[in-house]
Amino acid sequence: ETGVTQTPRHLVMGMTNKKSLKCEQHLGHNAMYWYKQSAKKPLELMFVYSLEERVENNSVPSRFSPECPNSSHLFLHLHTLQPEDSALYLCASSQGASTGELFFGEGSRLTVL
Amino acid sequence: AQSVAQPEDQVNVAEGNPLTVKCTYSVSGNPYLFWYVQYPNRGLQFLLKYITGDNLVKGSYGFEAEFNKSQTSFHLKKPSALVSDSALYFCAVRDPPTGGFKTIFGAGTRLFVKA
Numbered sequence: 001e002t003g004v005t006q007t008p009r010h011l012v013m014g015m016t017n018k019k020s021l022k023c024e025q026h027l028g029h030n031a032m033y034w035y036k037q038s039a040k041k042p043l044e045l046m047f048v049y050s051l052e053e054r055v056e057n058n059s060v061p062s063r064f065s066p067e068c069p070n071s072s073h074l075f076l077h078l079h080t081l082q083p084e085d086s087a088l089y090l091c092a093s094s095q096g097a098s099t100g101e102l103f104f105g106e107g108s109r110l111t112v113l
Numbered sequence: 114a115q116s117v118a119q120p121e122d123q124v125n126v127a128e129g130n131p132l133t134v135k136c137t138y139s140v141s142g143n144p145y146l147f148w149y150v151q152y153p154n155r156g157l158q159f160l161l162k163y164i165t166g167d168n169l170v171k172g173s174y175g176f177e178a179e180f181n182k183s184q185t186s187f188h189l190k191k192p193s194a195l196v197s198d199s200a201l202y203f204c205a206v207r208d209p210p211t212g213g214f215k216t217i218f219g220a221g222t223r224l225f226v227k228a
Contacts, residue, residue, distance in 0.1 A: 004156070031214060043157075043203070043218040056214055090156055094214075099164045101147055102216060104156035 003027065006091050006105035014113050015081060021108045023074040023091030030095060032074040033102065034066060037088040049074060081112045115140045115208045119219035126194045127227050134189040134222045136204030146187040147205040147216070148178055157203060163187060174198070194226045 004025045013019050025032060034046040048056035049068040063085075065077040074091055088107045094100040116139045126132045138144055145164050149157040161172025168180040178189045187204060204219040 006156075033214075040220075042220045045215060045217075048214040050214060092157075099145060099162070101159040101162055102149075102157070103159065104149075106154075106156045109154075 004091055004093055004103050004105035006089075006108050008108060009106065010109045010111075012111045012113065013078065013081065015083075017081075018077070018079045020078065021076040021089055021091075021110075023076075023105055025072055025074075025091075025093040025103070027093055027103055028095075029093035029100075029103070030071055031093060031100075032068060032071070033092040033094070034074065034076050035090040035092060035104075037090055037107070043090070047076075078110070081110075083112050086110055086112045115144075115206055115215070115217050117204050117206050117217055117219040119202075119204055119222045121222050122220075123223045123225065125225045125227065128196050129193050132191050132194045132198070132224065132226070134202050134204075134224060136187045136189065136219060137185050138187060138204070138206045139185065140206055140208040142208055145207040145209060146178075146180060147207070148172065148176070148187075148189050149203045149205060149218075151201040151203065151221075153200075160189070160202075194224075196226050196228050199224055199226045 007022045031050045033048050036044045046060045047066040052068050063080050067075040090107045091105045092102040094102050118137045147162045148160040151157045161170050163170050163180045171177045176191050201221045203221050205216050207216045
């Protein structure tokens, strides 16, 4: 398997549920990202991990909790979400922070009821 | 603060005609510039980037982009559009001295290529 893989592709959850999104990259990259894509809005950077350490956290509500156990895996734990959190959540990876382009997974479409 | 503007929400072009998708940026230093494409229900795919050197960069699927420092622009172009080029296109910028790992994306431009 190659590239960046995200699971699940679709998730429907209630506001009181706890769920997790998973991302795995097979590219040997050392940085991983979570982006949120909402309709008619620019992509919002949520979290960045470099060498398994969080280096960016863009004022994301605490109901979103990231975890990066190693350089190949990234999770986004979800708890007591709101309907406005419904969006496409995109995982990406890159080699370093400078000239490397981002490689994206296909996204996890989240619907909060 | 770094920012990216894509002034057109949508671009319509006939198949076989040249296409241009516009992008302007604002950064404090020398930018790294990127174009990505997104097909329906898919993630973003990298098309091309400008880091340094020749202002005209060539990328995937016959696309190219021209870096213009004086106009702070990085427009995406293709000499002959295909129906299969219809997708959502994102311009992005990274400002290495201040931006760290942050890649800032424009709002996207939807390209429709009509047969």
